[in-house]
Amino acid sequence: MNLIEHFVGGKKFSGNSKRLGKVFNPATGEQTSEVKLASKIDLNKTAEIALAAFENWSNKPPLQRARVLFKFKELIEKNSDELTKLIVSEHGKVFEDAKGSLTRGLEVVEYACGIPQMLKGEFTENVGTNVDSWSIRQPLGVCAGITPFNFPAMVPMWMFPMAIACGNTFILKPSEKDPSCSVRLAELFSEAGLPDGVLNIVNGDKEVVDAIIENKNISAVSFVGSTPIAKYIYENCAKNEKRVQALGGAKNHCVVMPDCDLDQAVNGLMGAAYGSAGERCMAQSVAVAVGSIGDKLVENLSKKVEALKVGPGMDKKSEMGPLVTNEHLQKVKGYVDLGVKEGANLVVDGRNLKLQGYENGFYMGGCLFDKVKKDMRIYKEEIFGPVLSVVRAKNFEEALNLVNDHEFGNGVSIFTRDGDAGRTFSSKAKIGMVGINIPIPVPMAFHSFGGWKRSLFGDQHMHGPEGVRFYTKLKTITSRWPSGSVTDPEFTMPTMK
Numbered sequence: 001m002n003l004i005e006h007f008v009g010g011k012k013f014s015g016n017s018k019r020l021g022k023v024f025n026p027a028t029g030e031q032t033s034e035v036k037l038a039s040k041i042d043l044n045k046t047a048e049i050a051l052a053a054f055e056n057w058s059n060k061p062p063l064q065r066a067r068v069l070f071k072f073k074e075l076i077e078k079n080s081d082e083l084t085k086l087i088v089s090e091h092g093k094v095f096e097d098a099k100g101s102l103t104r105g106l107e108v109v110e111y112a113c114g115i116p117q118m119l120k121g122e123f124t125e126n127v128g129t130n131v132d133s134w135s136i137r138q139p140l141g142v143c144a145g146i147t148p149f150n151f152p153a154m155v156p157m158w159m160f161p162m163a164i165a166c167g168n169t170f171i172l173k174p175s176e177k178d179p180s181c182s183v184r185l186a187e188l189f190s191e192a193g194l195p196d197g198v199l200n201i202v203n204g205d206k207e208v209v210d211a212i213i214e215n216k217n218i219s220a221v222s223f224v225g226s227t228p229i230a231k232y233i234y235e236n237c238a239k240n241e242k243r244v245q246a247l248g249g250a251k252n253h254c255v256v257m258p259d260c261d262l263d264q265a266v267n268g269l270m271g272a273a274y275g276s277a278g279e280r281c282m283a284q285s286v287a288v289a290v291g292s293i294g295d296k297l298v299e300n301l302s303k304k305v306e307a308l309k310v311g312p313g314m315d316k317k318s319e320m321g322p323l324v325t326n327e328h329l330q331k332v333k334g335y336v337d338l339g340v341k342e343g344a345n346l347v348v349d350g351r352n353l354k355l356q357g358y359e360n361g362f363y364m365g366g367c368l369f370d371k372v373k374k375d376m377r378i379y380k381e382e383i384f385g386p387v388l389s390v391v392r393a394k395n396f397e398e399a400l401n402l403v404n405d406h407e408f409g410n411g412v413s414i415f416t417r418d419g420d421a422g423r424t425f426s427s428k429a430k431i432g433m434v435g436i437n438i439p440i441p442v443p444m445a446f447h448s449f450g451g452w453k454r455s456l457f458g459d460q461h462m463h464g465p466e467g468v469r470f471y472t473k474l475k476t477i478t479s480r481w482p483s484g485s486v487t488d489p490e491f492t493m494p495t496m497k
Contacts, residue, residue: 001031001033001034002032002033002034003033003034003035003036004023004033004034004035004036004179004180004183004203005036005183005203006036006038006042006046006183006200006201006202006203007183007186007187007199007200007201008045008046008049008197008200008201008202009049009053009196009197009200010190010195010196010197011196013042013046014036015036015038015039015041015042015045016039016041016042017036017037017038017039017041017042019036019037019039020034020035020036020037021034021035021036021037021176021203021205022034022035023035023090023176023177023178023179023180024090024177024325024326024362025089025090025092026090026091026092026321026322026323026324026325026361026362027092027312027313027314027321027322027358027361028312028358028360028361029326029358029360029361029362030360032089032090033090033180035176035179035203036203037176037203037204037205037207037208038202038203038204038207038208038211039204039207039208039211040207040208040210040211040214042202042204042208043171043202043204043208043211043212043215044211044215046171046200046202047142047171047215047217047218048217049197049200050142050169050170050171050197050198050200050217051141051142051169051217052197053169053195053196053197053198054139054141054142054168054169056195057164057167057168057169057195057198058138058139058167058168060167061116062115062116062119062165062167063116065115065164065165065167066112066113066114066115066116066165067193068189068192068193068194069109069112069113069115069161069164069165069192070113071192071193072109072161072188072189072192072194073106073109073110073113074192075188075189075191075192076102076106076109076185076188077106079184079188080099080102080103080106081099082184083102083153083181083184083185084098084099084102085314086152086180086181086184087101087102087152087153087178087181088313088314088321089180089313090152090177090178090179090180090181091149091150091152091177091178091279091313091324092277092312092313092321092322092323092324092362093276093277093279093313093321094313094315094318094319094320094321095313095314095316097275097276097313097321098153098313101151101153101154101276102153102154104154104442104445105151105153105154105155105156105157105158106157107444107445108157108158108161108162108445108463108467109157109161110445111162111445111446111463111464112161112162112164112165113165115165115166115468118465118468119136119137119166119468119472121134121135121136121137122134122135127478128480128495130480130481131478131479131480132478132479132480133476133477133478133479134476134477135474135475135476135477136474136475136477137166137468137469137472137473137474137475138167138472138473138475139166139167139168139471139472139473140168140219140220140243140471140472140473141168141169141217141218141219141220142168142169142170142171142217142218142219143159143163143168143169143170143171143218143219143220143221143222143471144170144171144172144173144212144218144220144221144222145159145160145163145170145171145172145173145221145222145223146173146209146212146221146222146223146224146225146233147159147172147173147174147175147182147223147224147225148175148224148225148281149175149177149178149279149324150276150279150280150281150324150384151280152174152175152178152179152180152181152182153181153182153185155224156172156174156182156185157185158222158224158449158462158463158467159172159222159462159463160172160199162463162467162468162470162471163220163222163471164194164198164199166468166471166472167472168219168220168471169197169198169199169200170198170199170200171200171201171202171212171218172186172199172200172201172202173201173202173203173204173208173209173212174201174203176203176204176205177324177325178324179201179203182201183201186199186200186201209233210236213233213236213237213240213242214240216240218242219242219243220242220243220244220470220471221233221237221242221243221244221245221246222244222245222246222462222470223244223245223246223247224246224247224281224462225247225248226248226249226382227248227249227382227408227454227455228248229248230246230247230248230249230456230457231246231248231454231457233246233457234246234457234458243470244457244458245450245456245457245458245459245460245461245462245470246456246457246458247281247410247449247450247451247455247456247457247462248408248451248454248455248456248457249281249382249408249410249454249455250281250282250283250285250382250408250410250411250451250455251285251286251379251380251381251382251406251407251408251410252272252282252283252284252285252286252408252410252411252412252413253284253286253287253288253402253403253406253412253413254268254269254272254284254286254287254288254412254413254414254415254439255288255290255393255396255399255400255403255412255413255414255415255416255425256269256287256288256289256290256293256297256415257290257291257293257396257414257415257416257417257418257421258290258291258292258293259416259417259418260293260415260416260417260437261415261417261437262293262296262297262300263300264415264437265297265415266297266300266301266304267304268284268413268415268437268438268439269284269287269301269388269439270301270304270305270308271439271440272284272413272439272440273285273287273366273386273387273388274305274308274319274320274366274386274388275320276320276321277320277321277322277323277385277386278332278383278384278385278386278387279323279324279328279384279385280440281410282410282411282433282440282441282442283384284388284413284439284440285382285383285387285388285389286372286379286388286389286390286391287301287388287389287390287391288390288391288392288393288399288402288403289390289391289392289393290393290394290395290396290398290399291393291394291395294370294390294392297390298347298368298370298390301347301368301388301390302347302348302368305347305348305350305365305366305367305368305388306348308320308350308365308366310350310353310355310363310364310365310366311355311358312358312361320366320386322361322362322363323362323363323364323385324362325362326362328362328384328385329362329363329364331385332364332383332384332385332386332387333351333364335377335378335381335383335385335387336349336351336367336378336387337351338377338378339369339372339376339378339387339389342373342376342377342378343373343376344369344370344371344372344373344376344378344389345369345370345371346367346368346369347368347369347370348365348366348367348368349365349367350364350365350366350367350386351364351365351367353365364385364386365386366386366387366388367385367386367387367388368387368388368390369387369388369389369390370390371390371391371392372389372390372391373391374391374402374405379391380406380407382408396421396424396425400425400428400429403429403430403431404428404429404430406453407453407454408451408453408454408455409430409431409432409451409452409453409454409455409456410431410432410433410451410452410455410456411431411432411433411434411435411440411441411442411451412429412431412433412434412435412441413434413435413436413437413438413439413440413441414426414434414435414436414437415437416436416437422436422437430452430453431451431452432450432451432452432455432456432461433449433450433451443464445463445464446464446465447464447465448460448461448462448463448464448465448466448467449461449462449463449464450462450466
């Protein structure tokens with residue numbers, strides 16, 4: 001049995017914990033690896049190593065840090081097929097989707113290569129007579145990231161390249177369900193010239209998460225996952241005086257207006273709802289059919305959902321792969337059962353899909369509900385699977401209210417030919433990321449990613465300019481070089497004259 005260890009201080013690290021987790025190939029249902037699950041002692045030891053590495057790394061000029069990032073970028077490109085296959089083998093998503101997610105992570109590395117420009121401060125001469133003032137951004141220290149199973153390359157690369165480029169050291173706790181890609185990325189970063197201890201991978205479960213929260217050497221924590229865990233991490237990091245950004249759950253709506261290009265909307269929804277088996281925080285899981293378009297939308301969607309090609313991720317014909325684990329598969333099927341019980345119309349039922357030769361794989365087909373009501377749990381809760389719910393709205397205002405009344409505010413889209421409707425929607429939607437005729441409005445690396453409401457706990461979004469601000473602290477210096485006679489002390493609040 002293959003054993004996946006931690007990567008700490010530039011090499012594999014076994015730690016003192018004897019606990020192990022299981023890693024499966026979702027396509028076959030077979031266990032392929034065991035993964036070390038770290039203890040609190042292991043995490044604390046890693047934090048000491050990262051803290052020791054911080055002094056030297058933070059003192060390197062940003063240009064030198066950027067050169068290591070450029071080399072890391074080259075190695076990711078050179079080894080992209082290997083990294084993609086690791087994602088497919090442990091997560092299950094189809095090869096091209098996995099490769100696309102790796103590319104989106106690579107784009108953050110490319111952005112981080114420009115860190116010398118982004119760390120430039122501001123200077124004002126003569127804020128007062130012969131007094132100058134300037135601001136600089138300095139690294140925080142040891143930062144940590146806790147990432148989910150659905151993007152084992154992209155989401156970690158939202159975090160550690162930015163943190164490291166800013167001069168911090170980093171501890172990543174990837175999902176124990178698919179940890180191999182993160183470990184391999186750390187090995188490549190080390191090969192690129194990253195000093196030992198700057199990037200460390202600690203595999204584990206809640207014990208490690210709590211150890212990260214409690215460790216006094218860790219200054220900031222980034223998290224992506226479910227809303228209950230995001231809230232838990234946000235609250236407890238604050239109690240432990242840490243900076244925190246915690247991205248939570250989502251229930252992304254796609255508003256389909258009667259005047260839209262219906263084929264474009266249907267194709268957009270298919271990719272956004274069923275790509276990666278719906279295991280995306282940006283998946284479109286609710287289609288809001290406005291006015292008279294509902295019946296035609298459901299008719300066109302149902303044909304495509306029934307024809308969806310489900311299979312192993314390495315099969316080039318597959319459009320959708322398996323779910324990540326059997327436990328998650330049963331959870332998603334349970335939501336479909338619940339939707340039927342709640343009275344929604346199950347137009348396409350993918351629960352009983354079986355693939356010849358892959359009978360033990362974690363597969364289900366696409367599911368499509370119609371006439372879903374806003375008080376149903378399948379509407380209110382994040383399913384995180386290949387389940388699309390169609391809700392009917394009488395008009396634009398009712399559709400917008402549906403979007404704004406939901407507790408989550410991650411992403412939303414509208415399909416329309418009406419510029420006024422598009423502009424009004426983008427302005428009035430209480431959502432962090434909005435798409436107009438774009439089904440998955442994920443910002444590029446040089447913008448920032450994050451939602452509103454219960455989809456984000458903390459003030460700053462991921463990567464882009466917000467990432468630089470999150471992983472640095474602002475310092476302002478005011479100076480005067482006195483000449484002439486010594487002045488008398490002043491006991492009033494100083495003002496610049």
